[in-house]
Structure formats: C-alpha cells, structure tokens
Amino acid sequence: MNKNVMVIGGGPCGLEASAQLHKMGYNVILIEKEKQLGGHLAKWDRLFPEGIEAKEVLQPLVDNINGVKYFLDTEVVSINLLDKEYNVILSNGITVLSKAVLMTSGFDLFPAEKKEEYGYGIYDRVITNADLEKFFATGKDPRVVENPKRIGFVHCVGSRDEKAGNRYCSKVCCATAVKQACEMKALFPDAEIFCFYMDLRMFGRGYEDMYLKAQKDYGIRFIRGRVSEVSETLEKQVLVKAEDTLSGKPLKVTLDLLVLMAGMQNAKSGIRIGEMISMKRSDDGFFTTKGSILSLQECDKAGIFYAGACTGPKTLPDTLNEARAAAVSIHNYFNKEN
Numbered sequence: 156m157n158k159n160v161m162v163i164g165g166g167p168c169g170l171e172a173s174a175q176l177h178k179m180g181y182n183v184i185l186i187e188k189e190k191q192l193g194g195h196l197a198k199w200d201r202l203f204p205e206g207i208e209a210k211e212v213l214q215p216l217v218d219n220i221n222g223v224k225y226f227l228d229t230e231v232v233s234i235n236l237l238d239k240e241y242n243v244i245l246s247n248g249i250t251v252l253s254k255a256v257l258m259t260s261g262f263d264l265f266p267a268e269k270k271e272e273y274g275y276g277i278y279d280r281v282i283t284n285a286d287l288e289k290f291f292a293t294g295k296d297p298r299v300v301e302n303p304k305r306i307g308f309v310h311c312v313g314s315r316d317e318k319a320g321n322r323y324c325s326k327v328c329c330a331t332a333v334k335q336a337c338e339m340k341a342l343f344p345d346a347e348i349f350c351f352y353m354d355l356r357m358f359g360r361g362y363e364d365m366y367l368k369a370q371k372d373y374g375i376r377f378i379r380g381r382v383s384e385v386s387e388t389l390e391k392q393v394l395v396k397a398e399d400t401l402s403g404k405p406l407k408v409t410l411d412l413l414v415l416m417a418g419m420q421n422a423k424s425g426i427r428i429g430e431m432i433s434m435k436r437s438d439d440g441f442f443t444t445k446g447s448i449l450s451l452q453e454c455d456k457a458g459i460f461y462a463g464a465c466t467g468p469k470t471l472p473d474t475l476n477e478a479r480a481a482a483v484s485i486h487n488y489f490n491k492e493n
C-alpha cells in the first residue's frame with residue numbers, strides 16, 4: 156500500500172504532525188519553502204505566558220522529525236488528483252504520489268504598512284510585534300532608541316477592523332502585547348508603557364495572571380480606546396492621539412517608540428496551493444474545515460487535511476494539538492480506505 160503523506164509547511168504544526176505520522180508508520184514527505192524549518196516560531200524570542208525561550212520549544216520539534224524525509228527551499232509546482240491519489244510535482248524536480256496531503260502552511264503577519272494612519276514604514280520609530288521579537292533576540296534595531304522614556308503598544312492592527320478587511324480577532328496579539336510590554340519594562344525600567352486596546356482577550360491558562368502582573372509589578376498602563384491619529388514630531392518622536400473610552404476624554408501622548416500588534420492572516424503561499432485544487436476559504440480568508448466542531452482537520456475534498464494557523468489564528472499549544480489531531484484523522488482515513 157502507498158503510505159505516502161505529503162505535509163506542506165515546516166512550521167511548528169508541520170513538524171509535530173510529521174513526527175507523529177512518522178511514528179505511526181507513514182512515509183512522510185515534508186516540504187518547507189524557506190531555507191530553514193520552524194516557521195514563525197523560529198522568529199520569536201520568548202513565548203507567553205511564562206516567557207520560555209522559543210528555541211526551547213522549537214529544538215525538540217525539529218529533533219523529533221529524525222527519520223522524516225524533508226526538503227527545504229521547496230515549493231509545490233502542481234497538485235492534481237489522479238484516481239484517489241494526489242500527484243504533487245515539487246520545485247526540486249521530485250514528483251510524489253500521495254494518498255493524503257496535510258496543509259500546515261500557517262499564516263502571514265498582517266502588513267502593517269496597509270494601516271497608513273499608524274505610520275509603519277513612514278515614521279522612524281514605529282515597529283511591529285514581529286520587529287520587536289527580533290530586537291529581543293538580537294538586541295539590534297535602529298528604530299529602538301537608547302533608553303526610551305515612553306513606549307506605546309497598539310492592539311488590533313489589521314484585526315477586528317472592517318476597513319482592513321479582517322473582522323476576526325487574531326487571538327494571540329493581546330497576550331503578545333502584555334508579554335512584550337513587561338519585557339520592555341524589564342529592559343528599560345525608567346520607561347512609561349501604555350497599551351491602547353479595544354478589549355483584552357486573555358483567554359488562556361496563566362494569561363490573566365500575566366495581565367495582573369503587568370499592571371501591579373510592571374506598572375503598565377492599559378488605556379481602553381482606539382488610536383485615531385499618529386504623527387511625527389520634529390524630534391522624530393511619535394505623537395499619538397486616542398480617545399480614552401473609559402474616562403470619555405481625548406488623549407495625546409508623545410512616545411519614543413510605537414509597537415503595532417499586527418494580526419494573523421492566511422499565508423499567501425498556502426492560498427496559492429489551495430487555488431490549484433479549489434480548497435474552499437471562509438469569509439475571513441482562512442481555509443474552511445469540513446465541520447466547525449467535528450472534522451476540524453478535514454477539508455471537504457477527500458484526502459486533504461488541515462492543521463494549525465492556516466484555518467485561523469491560533470496559539471502554539473492549539474497548533475500542536477491540531478497537528479496531533481490531524482495525524483489521527485489521516486490514520487483513520489487510511490484505515491477506512493483500505
């Protein structure tokens with residue numbers, strides 16, 4: 156029997172699913188379009204809620220695919236259904252005939268420059284959550300001045316925003332903002348830190364404690380209200396105007412750094428593959444699963460499965476759980492078919 160399973164995307168989800176499927180005896184072929192494995196996890200420095208290092212999570216996931224055949228810097232050129240099997244032609248010249256294909260193509264960060272009013276790419280001291288992770292990891296970013304005195308975080312950038320075309324909540328950015336605000340306070344103890352939020356979505360275990368700690372131990376100021384305008388002063392500081400919806404008063408604050416909490420959207424590179432075999436996408440742009448409670452890992456096309464952030468914003472624990480659930484769904488599919 157052909158026990159090939161093609162896994163598309165070598166982020167945390169693809170790594171975990173590949174490891175599980177390999178253990179179950181499947182012949183996994185994992186492809187990653189970048190030159191390294193790890194997806195977005197490889198770009199993060201520390202993870203909420205406890206602040207553990209991202210590499211402490213990534214390294215075991217990479218170690219666990221020992222024995223799995225994987226190709227880096229590789230894309231799908233074409234994918235066609237041929238008599239209950241998918242014929243997948245890869246950019247490295249290899250053709251794989253696979254009974255099951257698992258999409259773990261993940262997400263793209265919302266392009267913050269699309270929200271022109273926040274000045275990303277225009278003003279010197281406006282960065283994104285992803286830029287700040289890189290700063291934490293490398294200690295370098297010319298946009299982060301020495302000893303900033305005031306730092307602001309804007310929540311919901313490109314999420315919950317009809318104008319940006321994304322009405323959904325990206326789930327992880329409130330917790331990321333609180334984590335990053337505390338990390339900045341620890342690095343720059345003299346800095347005043349503000350978080351401009353609409354609602355705080357601190358739904359996971361330990362998240363609420365992290366939020367309380369941010370207020371009590373780190374003195375982070377949470378201001379409920381949308382930022383209406385961002386501009387630059389002659390001294391290259393960032394002037395933020397917002398409405399504090401709790402006090403009902405307009406507010407102006409000059410900052411040395413503004414961090415935009417850009418949300419998650421379905422990865423363009425995953426959508427490209429989806430279009431080759433007409434995989435459905437929902438209004439939010441993410442792939443549509445066969446069911447919304449049961450069959451969460453299945454596509455309505457037999458033999459195609461999903462896991463991770465390609466079906467919606469997700470935390471890492473949820474992503475890894477979906478990877479394992481997808482492995483089980485694929486195993487059941489093979490057993491049903493034979």
Ligand SMILES: Cc1cc2nc3c(=O)[nH]c(=O)nc-3n(C[C@H](O)[C@H](O)[C@H](O)COP(=O)(O)OP(=O)(O)OC[C@H]3O[C@@H](n4cnc5c(N)ncnc54)[C@H](O)[C@@H]3O)c2cc1C
Binds near residue numbers: 259263474
């Ligand atoms: C700023 C930020 C901070 C975060 N911090 C945390 C945190 O502290 N804790 C937490 O639990 N979660 C956090 N998350 C969420 C976490 O990053 C995601 O849960 C996780 O990355 C999802 O994994 P994934 O494998 O589904 O997708 P991704 O990480 O996006 O990986 C997808 C992989 O697929 C590859 N790929 C895409 N298309 C193709 C293709 N066509 N062919 C081949 N390969 C392809 C990509 O290159 C990538 O390697 C954070 C998210 C953001 C935005």
Ligand code: SF4
Binds near residue numbers: 312
């Ligand atoms: S998690 Fe928070 S910041 Fe992110 S979209 Fe939802 S409410 Fe906004």
